[in-house]
Amino acid sequence: MEMAGSSRMIIATTVLLLVLCHQQYGGVQLNVVASASVIDMVTTSDGQSTLKPNAKTDANAIIRAAFNSTIVYTRLAFLTDTFGPRFSGTSALESALDWIKDESENGDGFSVKEQTVMVPVWVRGKEYANLISPRHKSMRVLGLGGSVGTNGHPIQAKVLVVSSFDDLEKQKLNVSGKIVVYNEEFVSYSETADYRYFGASRAQQYGAVAALIRSISPFGLQTPHTGSSEPTTIPAMAITLEDAQMFARMQARGQDVEIELYMEAHTLPDSPSRNLILEIEGSRFPDEYVIVGGHTDSWDIADGAIDNGGGAFVSWEALRLIKSSGLKPDRTIPAVLFVNEENGAKGGQQYASDYSSTLSKTSIALESDTGTFTPDGISFLGSSKARRILKYRGKELLAGIGFGNVSGEGVGEDIYYMCETGVPSDLFRGVRRYHHTDADTIDKISPEQLQHSAATLGVWIYSIANLPELLPR
Numbered sequence: 001m002e003m004a005g006s007s008r009m010i011i012a013t014t015v016l017l018l019v020l021c022h023q024q025y026g027g028v029q030l031n032v033v034a035s036a037s038v039i040d041m042v043t044t045s046d047g048q049s050t051l052k053p054n055a056k057t058d059a060n061a062i063i064r065a066a067f068n069s070t071i072v073y074t075r076l077a078f079l080t081d082t083f084g085p086r087f088s089g090t091s092a093l094e095s096a097l098d099w100i101k102d103e104s105e106n107g108d109g110f111s112v113k114e115q116t117v118m119v120p121v122w123v124r125g126k127e128y129a130n131l132i133s134p135r136h137k138s139m140r141v142l143g144l145g146g147s148v149g150t151n152g153h154p155i156q157a158k159v160l161v162v163s164s165f166d167d168l169e170k171q172k173l174n175v176s177g178k179i180v181v182y183n184e185e186f187v188s189y190s191e192t193a194d195y196r197y198f199g200a201s202r203a204q205q206y207g208a209v210a211a212l213i214r215s216i217s218p219f220g221l222q223t224p225h226t227g228s229s230e231p232t233t234i235p236a237m238a239i240t241l242e243d244a245q246m247f248a249r250m251q252a253r254g255q256d257v258e259i260e261l262y263m264e265a266h267t268l269p270d271s272p273s274r275n276l277i278l279e280i281e282g283s284r285f286p287d288e289y290v291i292v293g294g295h296t297d298s299w300d301i302a303d304g305a306i307d308n309g310g311g312a313f314v315s316w317e318a319l320r321l322i323k324s325s326g327l328k329p330d331r332t333i334p335a336v337l338f339v340n341e342e343n344g345a346k347g348g349q350q351y352a353s354d355y356s357s358t359l360s361k362t363s364i365a366l367e368s369d370t371g372t373f374t375p376d377g378i379s380f381l382g383s384s385k386a387r388r389i390l391k392y393r394g395k396e397l398l399a400g401i402g403f404g405n406v407s408g409e410g411v412g413e414d415i416y417y418m419c420e421t422g423v424p425s426d427l428f429r430g431v432r433r434y435h436h437t438d439a440d441t442i443d444k445i446s447p448e449q450l451q452h453s454a455a456t457l458g459v460w461i462y463s464i465a466n467l468p469e470l471l472p473r
Contacts, residue, residue, distance in 0.1 A: 051396060052466055059397040059459045061325045066455035072317045073447035075103065076310060080303040080442045087300035088340040089121030089271050097276060097296060100316075100337065104278055108320050113277040117350045118270045119340040122146055124300055125264025129212070129237060132156065133258040134250065139243055140222055141261070142301060144196060144213070144229035144236040145343040149263040155179070155235070157209050159257035161248045165195075168202060176207030179259050183244040186218045196227045200236035210261060211236045214244035216436075225436040226299050228343050235263045273339045275347045278319050282332040282465065289358055290333050290465040291365040292318055292457060295341035295414055298440070305442040307435035310372030310450060312337045317454035322462050329465035331363065338414040341369070348414030352421065359421045363470040366426040366461060367412030371435070372445060372453045377405025378460065382424030386471040390426075393463050403456040424471045426460075 052058075079096055086093040104110045122145050131137040160178040162168045168180065180203035184195045193216050200211035211234060215225035220241030229236040250257050276296070282288060294311030298304020315335045322329065338347035352359070364386075366378065377394065380387055391406045398404030410427030411419050419425040434440045464471065 051393070051463075055463065055466070056397065058325075058327055058462065061327065062321050062458040062462060063401060063455045065321050065325050066317070066451045066458065067448075069451060070447040071320075072310075072313050072450040072454055073442075073445070076305060076313050076445070076450065077442045079309055079313075080305045085300050085302055086296060086298045086304055086309075088119040088273060088297050088343060088346075089268070090300070093273065093297055093339070097274060097337075097339075100296065101276055104276075104316060108323065110278045110319070110323075113279070115275040115277060115350060115354060117273050117275055117339050117347050119273045119346050120146075120344045121268040121271050122343060123264075123266055123268060125149065125266065127237070127261075127263045127265070129239070129259060129261040131243075131257070132260050134255045139259075140224050140240050141212075141237045142224040142226040143263050143265045144200070144226060144238055145299070146229050146231050146267070147200070147236040147263065147265045148231075148233060149265045150210075150235055150261065152264075154260050154262040155210055156258065156260040159212075159247055159251070159259055160208075161244075161251045161257070163248070165198075165202060168206070172206040175203060178208055179210045179212060179261070180208045181212045181214075181239070181244060181247050181257075183214050183248045186216065189216060192216050193227065196238065197230050199229070200232045200234055201230045204232045204234045208234060210234050212239045212244075212259070212261075213237070214239060214241055217241065221439075223437045223439055226301060227436050235261065235265070237261065237263070273347075275339055275351055276337040278316060278335040278337070280319055280323055280329060280333045282330055283328040284330040286332050287358075287361055288331040288470060289362045290329070290331050290461050291336060291362060291415070291418070292333065292368070292461045293336035293338055293366075293414060294368045295338040295347065297339050297342050297347075299342055299436055301438045302436065302440040303438075303442065304440055305445060306371050306440045308341065308369050310445055310453070311368035311370075314372055314450060314454040314457055315368055317451075318458035318461060321454060321458040327462060329462055330467075331465040333461050333465055336414075341413050345413050345416070348417050351414075352417035356421070359418055359423050361470070362418065362423045363467065364424045364426060364464055365415040365418045366457070367415045368453065368457060369412045369414070370427065373449050375403045375449075375453045375456045377403055377407065377456075378426040379408030379410025380406050380424070380426050381409045381411050381419060383472050386424050386473070389467070389471065390464075394460075397459050397463055398456060401452065401455065403452065422473050424473060 083096040129139040129141040161181045199213045203211040224238040319335045340346040394404030
């Protein structure tokens with residue numbers, strides 16, 4: 001997942017919901033609301049009925065089908081093992097998209113649309129960094145996406161460690177000719193990621209020769225996290241949390257810290273790629289939409305099982321569960337497998353542009369891009385009236401498996417461009433770990449967690465697609 005600024009996503013705390021009774025599905029304990037006849041009589045605060053008579057039965061059918069399958073894990077393991085990293089502009093990504101299209105068409109019976117997207121092509125090349133003084137150490141580093149290289153030769157310079165942008169401003173007279181190291185404290189992903197995106201450009205303003213940014217993570221295991229950086233004329237790298245803190249200690253005790261770094265990073269002309277769009281047509285309102293999706297690309301050093309193969313595949317699976325259960329939503333449900341979220345979000349922008357005429361008829365856009373571990377619910381950005389409707393539906397249809405929470409005001413990167421036009425938007429909430437690192441591999445996820453995520457998404461989108469009207473804006 002890539003965020004260019006802190007305004008795009010806020011992750012809220014979990015809301016605890018009341019358990020009313022229990023049922024057993026596929027060996028998994030579910031807590032299910034007792035009586036459909038009671039549910040049918042419940043209305044929202046404005047008197048509008050929110051559930052069809054068979055809503056609970058349909059939701060349970062989706063949940064039951066999900067918990068009796070492990071297809072997402074099987075497919076995701078094949079994808080990551082076979083194609084590896086799927087960075088924009090690479091043949092690996094295009095081969096992976098070919099396989100996804102074939103599998104969803106021939107395996108599931110979907111007709112898949114391909115939407116052409118021109119994507120940026122950034123090439124990492126060789127890179128390294130070494131601590132030269134006060135001792136020698138080979139550092140674990142990752143160049144930041146969009147960074148320039150070092151013009152064919154290493155850069156060696158003294159280091160200035162800063163703890164924040166405010167600290168950089170205070171020390172701006174000492175920056176010229178230095179390598180600026182950001183040792184920022186992790187606050188939240190969306191807020192702290194501003195250092196990765198803007199750190200190099202801020203340091204460049206005061207004459208820095210390079211910028212090293214402490215990896216955006218609440219913990220470290222000597223693992224650098226890459227991500228995009230605002231284009232500048234100086235190289236930018238991610239370093240480990242451990243190294244950033246060590247350099248800060250060295251500077252605090254008066255030691256001169258000197259680093260040598262080398263990067264071959266460069267940018268090539270844009271190349272064509274594509275969004276893949278799977279769809280179930282609405283039975284009553286085919287020209288109204290409920291959108292779900294995730295992105296298929298990953299960083300060049302990551303298999304991208306978590307970020308975001310899992311998110312894309314549980315979106316795909318949510319549609320498969322609805323289709324295989326014989327359910328027919330009132331509104332059309334497209335699952336958009338976006339491309340190029342990581343270093344440009346061109347897929348999200350292209351979808352919002354090409355389908356602009358449908359956005360006024362789109363009830364909601366829901367993105368899965370914060371991990372497919374045990375789900376937590378959704379983070380919603382929209383009207384208070386729409387939030388009340390979603391909270392009710394989450395409580396009645398998903399409290400039984402604990403994933404019906406609605407809190408926060410989150411927006412994913414790919415659906416951000418639809419949200420800008422007024423489309424109510426959700427971010428499917430999980431836990432972000434390992435992303436943007438070479439530790440983002442399939443072994444971190446369990447088959448059960450993936451199916452739980454797909455069940456949750458399936459219930460959400462099918463339920464919203466069957467609302468009497470579009471969600472209020």
